[in-house]
Amino acid sequence: MSVQHTQEANELQHRYSAAYANALEERWQASLAWPDGKGYGFRQPNPGEPGFDASKPKFYCLDMFPYPSGAGLHVGHPEGYTATDILCRYKRLKGFNVLHPMGWDAFGLPAEQYAIQTGVHPEVTTKKAIDNFRRQLRRFGFMYDWSREFATIDPDYYKWTQWIWLQAYSSWFDPSVKKARPIAELEAKLARENAAIPVDGGATKPTMKNWSACTKREQQAHLDTFRLAYLGTQTVNWCPKLGTVLANEEVIDGRSERGGFPVLRMPLKQWMFRITAYADRLLEDLAFVDWPDMTRTLQTEWIGRSEGAEIRFAIDGGAADALTVFTTRPDTIFGATYMVVAPEHALVAQAIARDPSNTKLAEYVVWAKNRSDIDRQASKEKTGCATGLFAINPATGARIPVWTADYVLMGYGTGAIMAVPAHDERDFEFAKAFHLAIQQVVEIAGTPFTGEAATAGEGRAVNSANPSTLSIDGLATAEAKQSVIAWLEKQGIGTRRVNYRLRDWLFSRQRYWGEPFPIVYDADGNHYPISPSQLPLVLPPLADYSPIESDTPQPPLAKAREWTHTTAGAAGVDPALLAPNTPVVRETNTMPGWAGSCWYYLRYCSPKDGSHFVSPEAERYWMLSRKKSAAAAGAPTAYDPATCHTGGVDLYVGGSEHAVLHCLYARFWHKILFDLGHVSTPEPFGKLFHQGMITSYAFQRADKSLVPTDQVTEVSEGEFVETATGQKVTQIVAKMSKSLKNVINPDDVIADYGADTFRLYEMYMGPLEASKPWNTRDIVGVFRFLQRAWRLAVDEKTGELLLAANTDEKIEKLLHRTIHKVADDIEKLSFNTAIAAMIEFVNAATRPQSLTDPTQGGLTRDQLARFATILWPFAPHVADEIGAKLGISGTTHEGMRVSLANQPWPAVDPSKLVDDEVEMPVQIQGKIKARLMVPAKADAAAIEALALAHADVVAAIAGRAVKKVVVVPGRMVNIVV
């Protein structure tokens, strides 16, 4: 028995088994090492470099680079990476210069937290993780240009991250031209005009002084308020015990989620980015990028533009400063029966100062300020306290109370509102809770105002007339808004105003494992930039990176005292700014994880450039689209919205979890660089695509609690029980998670089937953009396909090619169709249907009855070469193996031996795509009654005649009168009786 078994196995030495697949894949991957030993994989030269072919069009395809975690690749990574690999290999065959780079987003929190726990330096764990990720990606056979690889933690890279930050630090946003300009230009302008500037910033009524009369320090302080990267004050959740700032999600009931330590909300001076200055452009340019609608909608909502008016309300008796509010509904001003300011609003402090006996107010403010955003969101019950102040409604002349309440947020608008309880749900609830007046001022057709609830929406103004001010009664909301704004502007108490939900970007982190800011402070706390020529500012090695316990934030870098305490000269500050021997202290905050990923796509264009963040020629070649550079006759032009063409990366593929923040931040940096003339396109990513999430099966008890997969037994088809209890559980789809024990390790799958099968499986699961459940049971389907394809080409006993002598016309036609469909589907990123087409082709070529001559079978040498070529993007190793057996070989510029990589995509003969005769169904009343073979070129009249003459049709009509015949040539015939 076992003898025979062994004998047979010996006979089939060239069967495409998992072991065979693994062996041939590893052989092909080993052959990607350059003969000179200096590199690995396919290198794409830049313009001007040896081997560059200027006659080819370019294609820049970008994957979102991974954060190299200790856990290794997740099955979600190779999903997007396989998709881009297929597309890039296809583009290579189609004759493109293809830029497909890979790198590592390597600064970040997990490595630092792991370091705090284990004492192993983050650099050590991160580099180890990178090595593992690189090994895994190479094992998939992805055609990356590894010569362009870098990590964001490389000083050669973050040197330029710091440089870009300095660019923002040294720039301001000029609203008159809506773009960034060097701050030196602003300085020159202020000096030229000898402009009056405020010199005691922050005060409500600043003192103004002419530029020439100001000290250098006063001038600098004024310029500092314009910088795109500026020092601003932000309220943060500070946990003294943990020594760090916490995200809102990490604070529960005023205590840290981890450890339960008290958390203080305190204002902290942090580096900020003035992203709000770019709100309009970030919004407008979304119209010109080829992005998923969902993503554009998300960004639009995130920016949250709203139009309205700013209105100034005087405080009764001048007891405090006038109160300015923002409203989108100035037309409802007659219904403003009270005012609300945020607890942090300056007016509240004035009210407390005015009446210190009002302890209730002071207590409320303290309580509200310490309440975390999470708590505030969890309980939307209205709380608040009267300030004792009254405002005058300018429209009605009424004296209305000013309250403070935490439902009004300091961070939006002016931190103050006019409350119109009749027409705003929140104001209505508050008015009910505190027994405040409610006055209807809008009549909405179909929703009468009953006093039981607020009526939101547009309608006609009512109760909105005052002989001594204005009347808008009867006006529709849109006109009423215009009238009120016009009146406000005439009175000088209000103006049209646009507001955004988007806030400025907090860019400081009290962390060790990030890019240091190239900034130092003098003894007075004034900041000075390090000269760009002195970069990189290298992150100092620390032995102890645990957080510092303190009442005031102390980032871990503060521990590096020798590093932090230095002199201006040693730090590299321009001597013109500060004398070299001045003692200075370095900034100890670091940049957030986003920093490195904001511009990595640019660095890939020329990763080794030592004198530029990206070399200009490379940037123009890879980032400017062909169409656009052709239109500009070789010269890069300014952005032209009329062409709806933004240039940028030709295709960017990654998860939708980065649809808002990463993609918004990168656009923002890119626009600064564009304004300053460092890049030639207004947008970084011309086309964006999100692959769907790969989920997994999980099991749920009747009470909806989840059971780890390893504690479940399948008792029969689709029936599962919890092993320990025998209780029935239902199979559901959930995210892969360690706790559910349903995480798939790509290494295991490759060992079981090979990388080619893994690649095919993930692409065959369904549409790339859809979220799909991993089902190990299904993998065998595509594995069998590769086995059949292999068997079609190769004798499993001898390893010799199996070739047909003559071309079978039916197979030849099908091959043309398959080549055509696969190309079409790859361009549409519809890989599942492309694979289905190849499966159909192999099945047909395998089955004698699908051949014109059943004694023949198999493919000719030429047909097999073409089939292997279209399979190559999907399953490159097995395709190359067949290619090599066919004697197809070549070398790359580096002398690396390749097979199909140098082939052209096979040509399609259009005449082979059409049939002479087509079958058409004939329907009567929409039901199919007959099938008709008609010549493909037959016109509607001829088809109608043939259909009506068909015996089955005549029988089905049964003598009834034909009322109408609809003929769609090549599709169907429908007869109405």
Next chain:
RNA sequence: GCCGGUGUGGCGGAACUGGCAGACGCAGCGGAUUCAAAAUCCGCCGCCCCCUAAAGGCUUGCAGGUUCGAUUCCUGUCACCGGCACCA
């Protein structure tokens, strides 16, 4: 609550611009081969009625509508998933 997306066989999914619903794969069933098994190959495989077959009926979450014809367009509705969430 608001915004967006998705609902098609036992399962993953296919179907062009409104034109044969269920390609392809998995699972299942039957057969060939084999001493036997694996592997491979061939056939069947949406549901109902029916001994079986023929014939027929039903079917793209549900209820309507437009149309000669709807998975596709429109209205309403339910379920699930994702995002935002007191943004004035």
